Amino acid sequence: MLSTRTSRLLKYGSVVAASGSVLYALNNSNNTLDSIGVVRLGRAAFTVFKIGAIYKRNLYKHDLDKESTEYKDLKSYCHLQGAENLLDLCCKNKGVYIKVGQHVAALEYLLPKEYVQTMKVLHSHAPPNNIDDVYKVIREDLKADPKEIFAEFDIEPLGTASLAQVHKAKLHDGTTVAVKVQHPYVQGNSRVDMKTMEILVKVVSWVFPEFKFQWLVDETKKNIPQELDFELEGRNAEKVARMFSHLPWLKIPNIRWDYTTSRVLTMGYVEGGQVNDLKYINENKISAYEISDKLGRLYSHMIFINGFVHSDPHPGNILVRKNEQGNCDIVLLDHGLYANLSRHTMIEYANLWLSILDRDRKAMRQHCKNLGVEGNLYGLFACMITGRTWDSIMSGIEKKKPTSGEKDLFQKEFPNLLPDISGVLDRVNRELLLILKTNDLMRGIEYTLKTGSRQGAFKVMSQCCVKSVYKQRIDEAKTKFNKFTNTIAQFWMLFKLNIYYSYITLRSLAQSN
Incomplete structure (x- = not known):
């Protein structure tokens, strides 16, 4: 028998999920409505309800031997279906949800491979914004039309993350740069998501007192404003570049402060492959052990010597490349979050x-x-x-x-x-x-x-x-x-x-x- 609290949660959760699905259907892709908290909450609740139903219908309903091939195949199927629904939620709600998805994709030693592999796309290929939205932010923050600032501006982003997307561009002086532009609705949505998360955490804590998640709310509230301030990110990048100026293999893109604001970050363009791109690493004959050793050396010094630690080292934020000496360079990107x-x-x-x-x-x-x-x-x-x-x-x-x-x-x-x-x-x-x-x-x-x-x-x-x-x-x-x-x-x-x-x-x- 389910406990009274759990039964009540399922009852109210179903109502919220149903309401959210109706609002979502009405909402479709309207960004203004999408920032309404009940829509995003309802979408999240409906997805959780749907994932739970997948496991209940396909796995827990049948009395199978947990060591049997049939059970393992069925469990893998449920994991894959659940992961695809979670990915869909992250792509639609964006912002904080994508950050959670990125973290899921990094837990290869702990989580089922179906979730890890499915969510890996979020490391640098989160859903992009329309180029008109990108230009709108540039106009508002740099007080000029993009054509006045950039001689060239690639419409297709180099990568899209939870809070921003990055485009390759060329300034009128001929300098090739990477331009990081914040998603236009992310600040409003992040406030909604934080309130949603706080409500969900309180409900979970009420139903399951043994689970304590207030720390997650507190930390996210503290960290998101830092990550939304691109001027702070620029200062962090310069600080860590000074700290490790003695490491010739560590590359930190230089900041172009004349084209940087709290929502637009313009920096030097640096080429390389993602640190988890084994095809790129093998094709360029880069030693995986050299990559690992250099990253270990870098982060050990950050944590134990400097006390200033780059805290978002997901694969989309670390590039590798072969230098002229035949060794490996490490390119460290996204300096918005430091411990x-x-x-x-x-x-x-x-x-x-x-x-x-x-x-x-x-x-x-x-x-x-x-x-x-x-x-x-x-x-x-x-x-x-x-x-x-x-x-x-x-x-x-x-x-x-x-x-x-x-x-x-x-x-x-x-x-x-x-x-x-x-x-x-x-x-x-x-x-x-x-x-x-x-x-x-x-x-x-x-x-x-x-x-x-x-x-x-x-x-x-x-x-x-x-x-x-x-x-x-x-x-x-x-x-x-x-x-x-x-x-x-x-x-x-x-x-x-x-x-x-x-x-x-x-x-x-x-x-x-």
Whole structure:
């Protein structure tokens, strides 16, 4: 029997879904009506109701052996149908919904492949706006007709994302640029979507008290305004370019401030293929391991050394290309969302990673507590940030790549842990929420490239963690002698790490031969 609360939710959910479907039919593609909250809410409710019906009608209605081929084929069919309906919802509601879809597409280690593969189109091929809408925003913000600003302007966008689309253009001085133009209705729709999300979260929390999702509303409310400010994105791009000016292989497009506003961002045009485009990577003879190593080095420094972390590294925002020396360049795009980590969070997170690599349960528990996750949930949190099972953590995650069996176990067991996961996300230090998202997206890239858990990546991350921890100790040392002893201790730790990772690399090579 269904609980009273659940029955009531289904009853009212059906009414909202039916109302939404009627409004949607009347609405069709009218953008003005589309910004009305009840239309977007009704469309979302109707889609959720429809997906639920697909599983109930095709899967749960039949008493099949869950290990049988028939059950597995039927489940795959339901996943595909559900994914296609979800994609349709994201494409119609756009904005925040596309951002959610992009995140779904990155969770290859966790979600069914049907959802991941279907949603991948949203990484750079979200539904575009009409070119007239693009020109309208340019006219309003740059106070001039596009023909007065650009000698050429490609009508077909290079890529379309959740909040904007990018067009290749040429200025009258001959400079080729990429012009990022915000979708004209996204600001109004995002406010509606935030209110809708808040209502849905309250309903879910009422029906299922064990699920805690208010953190999601709070974080989205905080992050969306930042991502809608393209001038902030330009400043972030210049900041990270200065931070990593010593890395010749990292390319950040330069900002043309004379043609940039809060809704229009004009930057240098940089060519390259998406980081998950295996065909492009193979055709250009780019090493997947080099890509993975450079990304690991970049993000380890961002998280543990700089505390300024690019937090939307989905494949559409990272390009790769072969340079004149025959090596790989990394092109980092979309700098609208960055995590700013306090010194305390950086140190605790670095210590947590070191305790995980040391397989030190006591230290893991303590550093998790310092980050807001108390009690026995420390083990689950360790699994969440590493993307590995507890058995793999205790065996040494740096020693071997995750297997297909480990991925299958994640997909099978994690749904049962969703209440605990939501509890962890509700309690954890707010600064780490964007880092967890970044981890998910980076693991998705590594999984596609088939380069996960390389010793080189763990070595760089371990070195960054040690440097972060000892920098704090050296800075806080009250005497020259203490500064000296901590400097020596840091040197010794880094030396031991080099010896250890050299050993396991040689052992891996010996085993493979």
